Amino acid sequence: MADLDVPQSKSRDLDKLLLRPGNLVGPDFDPGTELRDDMREYVRILVVGAGGLGCELLKDLALSGFSNLDVIDMDRIEVTNLNRQFLFRLEDVGKPKAEVAAKRVMERVSGVKIVPHFSRIEDKEIEFYNDFSIIALGLDSIEARRYINGVACGFLEYDEDDTPRRETMKPMVDGGTEGFKGHARVIVPGVTPCFECTIWLFPPQVKFPLCTLAETPRNAAHCIEYAHLIKWPEVHGGKSFDPDEPEHMKWVYDEAIKRAELFGIPGVTYSLTQGVVKNIIPAIASTNAIISAACTLETLKIVSGCSKTLANYLTYNGGEGLHTKVTEFVRDKECLVCGPGILIELDTSITLQKFIEMLEEHPKLLLSKASVKHGKNSLYMQAPPVLEEMHRPNLSKPLYDLMGRVQKDTIHVFGTALKNEEKQSSLTKLRVVFKGADGVADMDTAIGA
């Protein structure tokens, strides 16, 4: 049935969606070759993570009309990645994931440019993340998701009446998998719930009580954690345990065996030891493929408007039969991260030092050891020591001056917050308004100061 006279284009299939008008589409859909070409030319997408999801995301995006991609990952390739991270080969073991992944996709799909970043996500300037139209998350840790979410939501600005400004929204698509299950979600800061609004979706990890490990072990995992958490520091003093060091793992395994024999507990194996100590999440290729495809499809829709957008959370469960479900979660209007931010009213005379101390006592923040950033400029950094020393003179200067004597602006504070009785690193947005600066009437919403 193929018509051989029709000139062919690489975007033969995609063109059907991008060039033709439709009825079940996004509100701003403007089909045509311009849309397709603009997507290629101007849209930049960042893929965070080059693991099971990241490899799939890069391939899917490259074959969905996007030509400018970046990928960031701090990890190197391991043998256990090869059952699903299809861009890597045995001879790549030890090389940076981001670099190999970028190279492989560029080799296969001509015309696509992928810039790899072999780096921790925290080591990039915040502004780095602002260069992208969309951020696609292929991560396996809650901490990393929280960080990126904080950065992306940090770009969001609100009008006087707390209406989010559209041009400052940095959409994210987020995927996650475990075995035969997974989720894909769309986060448009200010419109749909951000990661922090629905943090309860991720229950805290269950840890064994130390007294169980020390006194009443009952199963193999208890023996392993005893060897790992109690026996290792006891025997090795200051030398910290490295889960990627095979000799360390072997030592823990041997100790766990001894303990299990002592108590008559069956089931300690080397594989279980690794699983427990490294908290290994089982992962397979198919689930990663499904979830990444859903994330990429949503990316394509957000950018082009070629169809409706997922609202806003898709769960997939393929273990018992097949279940997919869409749930529309709602925003937490008071979310510290994507909400309008905590409004803080300050005197123009307040010093940075005093301001940092204030953050510690602020009931909604309880933020200690804060680093402060105003746009691209670091005002103060707690670490590393070189940078701390460099910024130290700022501490005695008024914050008003450091922020360029503007009447109001957003700043980011990063430090350790006490949440649920646990210390966690936290990045938060503040809307600072200076009293007595030009044109500001006294505000009754003032907190702090």
Added chain:
Amino acid sequence: MSEPKTKYDRQLRIWGELGQAALEDASICLLNCGPTGSEALKNLVLGGVGSFTIVDGSKVEIGDLGNNFMVDDTSVGQSKAKSACAFLQELNDAVKAKFIEENPVTLINKNPSFFSQFTLVIATQLVEDSMVKLDRICREANVKLVFVRSYGLAGFVRVSVKEHTIIDSKPDHFLDDLRLNNPWPELRSFVETIDLNVSDPVAHKHIPYVVILVKMADEWAQSHSCNLPSTREEKREFKDLVKSKMISMDEDNYKEAMEAAFKVFAPRGISSEVQQISNDSCAEVSSNSSDFWVMVAALKEFVSNEGDGEAPLEGSIPDMTSSTELYINLQKIYQAKAEADFLVMEERVRYILKKMGRDPSSISKPTIKSFCKNARKLKVCRYRMVEDEFSNPSVTEIQKCLADEDYSGAVGFYILLRAVDRFAANYNKFPGQFDGGMDEDISRLKTTALSLLTDLGCNGTVLPDDLINEMCRFGASELHVVAAFIGGIASQEVIKLVTKQFVPMLGTYIFNGIDHKSQLLTL
């Protein structure tokens, strides 16, 4: 660990050595290696499937470069099967890779016996007529079959196997087998050796909740004419009774006992699902019965004899607050009972095999053991022939779904995915496949869908115009992301079918890429 074992570590944690061995034994045939087929196969090659054979007669066109990762610029004009085969082989050299440059439809029509060599066939992008023919061939040859189709933002996956029986179904949530309301003599006598009123507070807070609940259930039954709590009020009272035995607020074992109290109220005996399996006509074994049904026959006998209404004991207990000694002893009591039940089951299996004229040792000990351990979780999946579904789908299901907001998009796509094949048979192209003539295609597709609905017995049913328009807009495009999604699902189903673990989808899965309100339809 050896390299292959390390390579597969993350999946061995899911399906174990047995599952992996089954995968490595499987030979897969893929029909058409567009993006849908290539992506489905990719996931299986990574997982270490034994061998695959790609059947595709087409040459790589420029358009394929935009949706298929298994071709590149240098493949244009070459055999698509050859190119995809080479790129897939790169992913895992342990897999035997083959290709045949031939149109699958020709093979279905001219050489049906070709398919009998495979464990499973993944048939992608076939039209209805070929699906029906292939389904008959594979049923006849006892080859598992998975159909996959991507079409614009829509698509489907359909498993077709006469019967798929599962021992190790690995459910997410399943009530553990503790027999708190029906303790066997050894458990009862162990419980009797423990004194809940022990004065040592450390000992008191290390009595496992199994012991607490068995004792409490007894105490309750004695004062309630041998009945266990059944009303909501009684259940609350029972929990209060447990609570009253606490001597301090930090006793985790008593907290666990209160949380697990519902296990005392759970009904005794086998579930209705297991009941249904043992009542299945296949459980009346004959000389050609499968091992599964032989074991079901033994189970049936066990339940009505030694089991006294219960299946063989699973034999494992969850972790619970306890002293090490009590926990280990309790564990041994459960294991001993499971072992005893297994021995009875084994004897029954061997006897049945002998009666059937089969070698009594033809079912291995580990298999019978696994069957006993999973006896409460057995699953039997049966699939209608595609031909039956196509000519006579459940009209009530279609109409019910069309009226339901969450299902209407998916069932609408089901009708339209079938309508486009009729359209293609009539007009020698798919609606909207080429630019121009869109309005005519829309009105023709509408008429085709309407006549299909009438043929199916859904008179008076209409599909929304928007959906029909979208279907024409899709113009038979095969988008990479949709292919990756649907191909991914297909490969997951293949893994479940081949490893005989987990439970494959029952019904026809319709992908709705517009709002992701995809559905599994039972038609």
